[in-house]
Amino acid sequence: MVRPSGTGPVVLAVSGASAQPLAQRALQLLLEAGEAVELVTSRGAIGVWQAELGLRVPSEPDAQEAFWRERTAVSTGQLRCHRWNDQAAGIASGSFKTRGMVILPASMGTVGRIASGVAIDLVERAADVHLKEGRPLVICPRETPWSLVHLRNLTALAEAGARIAPPVPAWYHQPQSIEDMVDFLVIRIFDVLDYELGNLRRWQGPPHQPGSPGAPATGTTSQ
């Protein structure tokens, strides 16, 4: 059984699927909100940053922290970065308390290894720890289309207590830009851990029709 979100830092794990900008925005919003983040970026993710954006993410923790501070342009909050294969990191142990863990984005390789209990890198080990401790684990898989293997692995993880939160956009908040879309996705994902990371235009029900009972005098929507 999964316990509700506890106290402590959140583990933000980034694996080698497309959609790295979502991870960067999540980190930025968490730090802006003054939150504590334990960040681990898989070796695959470092390759995707390089392939998609031409960015070289350092693997050493200190250099990585400086890199993310500069990219997010946020100096608040607490950030601790981990080397992708550091199995001695605090987050590799169940005795290290966290509020929960989010894997954003989650590659099918990472999903498959966690679903089989194979913990080769620190993302997989920390996820394994969250499952065994009954702490919230939010997995944001990015692949299309999903094969039966992917679906079975995701089902196994959901059965083990993970929340599966694919980064799927919506239009009801009337996004005006890609940034609006990214914020919607990140904020909805972190809703699962009860973070309030921004002023999302949340759905409040259908707009009132002018003249209907309870309609606002201006006729504006209430979304």
Ligand SMILES: Cc1cc2nc3c(=O)[nH]c(=O)nc-3n(C[C@H](O)[C@H](O)[C@H](O)COP(=O)(O)O)c2cc1C
């Ligand atoms: C540019 C690029 C984009 C990729 N996008 C995805 C993706 O969206 N989903 C996925 O499962 N794998 C994707 N891959 C493949 C993974 O990066 C690869 O399977 C890697 O080994 C995953 O490593 P990790 O699970 O340790 O992060 C992509 C690879 C590259 C180079």
